[in-house]
Amino acid sequence: MKLLSKQKVTKPKRFLYFVNPLEKKRFTKSFKFGWFKAKHFIKLALLVITTVSMIYIVYFFLFRSNHFSVDSVIVRGAGKYVNQSDLHNVVAYNVSGKNLLFLNLAKILPNLDQNFLGAADIRLKKVYPRTVEVKVDERKPLAVVTRSENLEQEYLIDSEGYVLGLVDKSSDEAQSLTKIEYSGQIDVGYFVNNRIVPVAKEIISSASEHQIKVTSMSYHDNFTELYVLGIKTYISNLKEIRKSFAVLAAFVNELKTQGKKVSMIDLRYDKVIVLYD
Structure with missing residues (x-):
């Protein structure tokens, strides 16, 4: 009797089949909709992850890194009446290590204006990525002022009456400036009587307009003593100085044509007083 050899029994494959075609259609539609939702979720998740990553990178770059941290201060234009080293140190103290993007330079300016009076104007500028x-x-000298008690000591003043410093005798800087004799206190780094400056500016401007050379002036409360072509001249500080110079210019031109020598002209009153040699 012959035994039958054992045959390998395989499990039948499972097939998903539907008896009802409508049920098959529903399943297919449900499967496609689920896959669509999954893809949509994956895209949304990737978008969120990318956005958050970019925000963190930008935040780190702007706030946490040292890319915009100030490490350099450059000073331009100072040196003569403003101490460049002191100005650099003050600015550096206020800005070093701070984020340049969010640094408010306007808050620093009042302190600089108060402490560096030799500057007519100070401006701060951001130079990216890390420099201020x-x-x-x-200030520019307008005139040379001396004290009545000590005419040898000469000081430079600007248009606001700020005393810039002593005149350098070895320099020609003060040669073309009008000299003002002043009876009040004169200190470098401070302002002289503020009334002297408008008067001096008006005299200098009027003299230039009428082409009259004023070599020196001595300021007093109500009048100013000038030297014009070597002639001692008095004008009132209480009257319009331009009108006084118009009269003075006409009188000087008349003297030139007549060839007369005059030692004093007084324009303080309604009538011109002249003293001839």
Whole structure:
């Protein structure tokens, strides 16, 4: 009797089949909709992850990194009446290590204006990524002022009456400036009587307009003593100075044509007083 060999029994494959075609259609539709939702969720998740990553990178770059941390201060235009080293140190103290993007430079300016009076104007500028630039316009001398008690000591003043410093005898800087004799206190780094400056400016402007050379002036409360072509001249500080100079210019031109020598002209009153040699 012959035994039958054992045959390998395999499990039948499972097939998903539907008796009802409508049920098959529903399943297919449900499967496609589920896959669509899954893809949509994956895209949304990737978008959120990318956005959050970008926000963190930007935040880290702007706030946490040292890319915009100030490490340099440049000063331009200072040196003569403004101490460049002191100005650099003050600005550096206020800005070093701070984020340049969010640094408010306007808050620093009042302190600079109060402590560096030799500057007519100070401007601060951001130079990215890590530098602050300081631009200085220094005051310019308008005249030379001396004290009545010590005519040898000469000081430079600007248009606001600020005393810039002593005149350098070895320099020609003060040669073309009008000299003013002043009886009040004169200190470098401070202002002289503020009334002297408008008067001096008006005299200088009027003299230039009428082409009259004023070599020196001595300021007093109600009048100013001038030297014009070597002639001692008095004008009132209480009257319009331009009108006084118009009269003076006409009188000087008349003297030139007549060839007369005069030692004094007084324009303080309604009538011109002249003293001839």
